[in-house]
Amino acid sequence: MVVALLVGVAALRGTLDGVPDRDAPAVSPLRPAGDRYAGVAIRADLLDDEGYAELAARAYGAVTPENELKWERTQPERGRYTFDDADRVVDWARSHGMRVRGHALVWHLQNPRWLTDLRPSRRRAIALLRDHIRTVMGHFRGRIHEWDVVNEAVEDDRGALRDTPWLRWIGPEYVDLAFRFAREADPRARLVYNDYGAEQEGTKADGVLRLLRGLKARGVPVDAVGLQGHVSTERLPGFTATLERYAALGLDVLFTEVDVRVPVGGDGAPTGGEAALADQAGRYATLARGCVALPACKGFVVWGVDDADSWVPEAYPGEGAALPFDGDLREKPAYGALRDALAGG
Numbered sequence: 001m002v003v004a005l006l007v008g009v010a011a012l013r014g015t016l017d018g019v020p021d022r023d024a025p026a027v028s029p030l031r032p033a034g035d036r037y038a039g040v041a042i043r044a045d046l047l048d049d050e051g052y053a054e055l056a057a058r059a060y061g062a063v064t065p066e067n068e069l070k071w072e073r074t075q076p077e078r079g080r081y082t083f084d085d086a087d088r089v090v091d092w093a094r095s096h097g098m099r100v101r102g103h104a105l106v107w108h109l110q111n112p113r114w115l116t117d118l119r120p121s122r123r124r125a126i127a128l129l130r131d132h133i134r135t136v137m138g139h140f141r142g143r144i145h146e147w148d149v150v151n152e153a154v155e156d157d158r159g160a161l162r163d164t165p166w167l168r169w170i171g172p173e174y175v176d177l178a179f180r181f182a183r184e185a186d187p188r189a190r191l192v193y194n195d196y197g198a199e200q201e202g203t204k205a206d207g208v209l210r211l212l213r214g215l216k217a218r219g220v221p222v223d224a225v226g227l228q229g230h231v232s233t234e235r236l237p238g239f240t241a242t243l244e245r246y247a248a249l250g251l252d253v254l255f256t257e258v259d260v261r262v263p264v265g266g267d268g269a270p271t272g273g274e275a276a277l278a279d280q281a282g283r284y285a286t287l288a289r290g291c292v293a294l295p296a297c298k299g300f301v302v303w304g305v306d307d308a309d310s311w312v313p314e315a316y317p318g319e320g321a322a323l324p325f326d327g328d329l330r331e332k333p334a335y336g337a338l339r340d341a342l343a344g345g
């Protein structure tokens with residue numbers, strides 16, 4: 001009777017609050033070789049979906065809050081900080097013995113209107129930057145082991161610093177200052193410069209390398225480069241050599257937001273069928289092998305638990321199905337390929 005009642009309530013839950021009930025499959029966890037971690041991006045609102053949460057905790061050993069630590073969420077009004085959603089993800093992760101990486105302290109997107117509407121003096125902008133970094137990192141000190149301090153500061157075409165509010169208000173030194181404030185705020189955290197499209201040779205990687213070389217030369221406390229790894233199944237020219245160039249600067253290398261998109265139809269399923277899923281698995285394996293082959297590579301994070309919650313279909317119409325589990329939480333070939341490659345196979 002009690003069981004029947006509980007089952008009834010669970011079945012209703014999905015229809016009552018819009019949270020789907022999906023069962024987590026039995027999966028063997030990712031166990032990366034050496035001192036590396038394997039993580040996944042998590043959204044606070046999806047933790048109510050037990051299948052989603054259980055699968056994430058079974059498969060992965062680390063978590064990145066996908067949106068909950070961005071400015072619009074942590075400082076929605078000037079001087080008023082809110083950490084409820086981020087705390088939820090962090091507490092959940094820690095209660096499952098998972099590590100947490102923080103994303104992101106300085107970015108040109110997902111900022112609150114009050115911030116982007118400001119026209120502060122340079123001095124005032126520096127004070128805002130310091131206050132935000134101090135307060136957010138201070139709140140999570142000891143609970144978040146590494147931070148994306150500056151995200152996507154390099155533009156794609158020329159590899160120069162991107163035009164952002166912080167560049168306009170402070171000048172190029174904003175990058176240095178962000179890292180210095182971050183070191184002050186939590187001296188034990190690994191501090192990361194994070195960007196996309198820089199895992200292969202080209203103008204973007206050259207620009208990121210130039211920025212990082214400059215930071216190191218000026219004694220700025222940057223510890224790692226985060227390569228987001230939002231890729232398709234197309235070739236990645238100069239992949240291995242590019243990773244080695246970052247490591248040669250004395251930096252750790254992290255894969256921070258990996259997903260591999262494939263062409264999909266209106267129903268969200270890959271139009272290429274099993275062959276497309278095999279190609280996708282191969283691409284996950286290539287990225288993971290690149291990490292395992294590089295002693296400096298310390299972490300590998302997938303950008304979302306399953307295809308139903310991925311950012312890809314919205315951003316790339318006609319593409320999607322980019323994650324190792326499908327929208328029903330079923331394991332795709334990519335997961336096994338990733339597990340084997342991360343284990344050093």
Ligand code: G3I
Binds near residue numbers: 067196228311
């Ligand atoms: O929270 C609102 C919700 O209240 C509303 O009902 C819903 C309706 O669309 O929108 C929700 O906000 C969305 C949010 O994701 C949470 O799902 C935003 O519209 C949407 O823009 C936001 O997208 C995020 C995107 O960053 C913003 O640029 C993606 O989830 C997130 O995966 C993506 O992550 C970025 C990394 O931070 C940096 N690197 C690239 C990566 C992919 O774009």
